[in-house]
Amino acid sequence: MLILKRFGTDEAAVNGGNTVEYLRSHAEALDLAGEIDDWRAELIQCGLDHLTDTLSDPSN
Numbered sequence: 001m002l003i004l005k006r007f008g009t010d011e012a013a014v015n016g017g018n019t020v021e022y023l024r025s026h027a028e029a030l031d032l033a034g035e036i037d038d039w040r041a042e043l044i045q046c047g048l049d050h051l052t053d054t055l056s057d058p059s060n
Helices: 001-004 018-024 034-057
Strands: none
Touching: none
16 A cells, blocks of 8 residues: 555555555556557657757757
């Protein structure tokens, strides 16, 4: 229950089973490969945008 420490919750007073069940019922599964592909594409586009802005601005 390390995550509870980060939220400042008294982890000893929390029912671990209830916590896990809550997280399972309130979270959705991710398509990790798809998320990574999206992140990579956004990062590449951001880099290209930055390079284009830098090259077109003579003050940089």
